[in-house]
Amino acid sequence: MLERLLKSYVDNRGKPPDECMRHLPYFKTLKIFSAPTETRSQLMAEYLDDWYHASRREPYYDSHKKGDQFTGYWAWEAAAITYILEIDDASYRSAKFYPADLVDFARSINAPLAAQPVPENVGLRAKSGTACPKTGVWETLDIPLQHRRFEQGEIMQATDAAYGLTVWRYLSA
Incomplete structure (x- = not known):
């Protein structure tokens, strides 16, 4: 099921498998992907x-009977499949475990339905502690901002990072 969503x-991604690692209830979604739109x-x-x-x-089954930690039951995969396959959900919007609000939200913001090309203005990024992928001037996405020149292959480190993980954004050669 997840491979079909990711595709x-x-x-x-290649051809998705014909079985699910988590058999029930998810294998029942596979026929939805391959069915004609009208069914x-x-x-x-x-x-x-x-x-x-x-x-x-x-x-999670019967978790409502196991103490105070119950948070509800939701068939999140039903929302994802409904949205991605653009299924008309009018006949099951009131189904007990269907998160209709989630689908409504995705539709309201026009979340992408398929792979989108990465815009050119989205810069190259790298995590602190990894090898620099491209020589040049980089900026942290942290507070305070830091600018530093790294050589390709050099380990990218940040000093005085406010967060546990610093991400660097490539600025220029």
């Missing part, structure tokens, strides 16, 4: 009807 966003809504409704019972081997 929409990551090029060259996907019905298949998702059926999936959601059976979702809780099919989740009986999952660690």
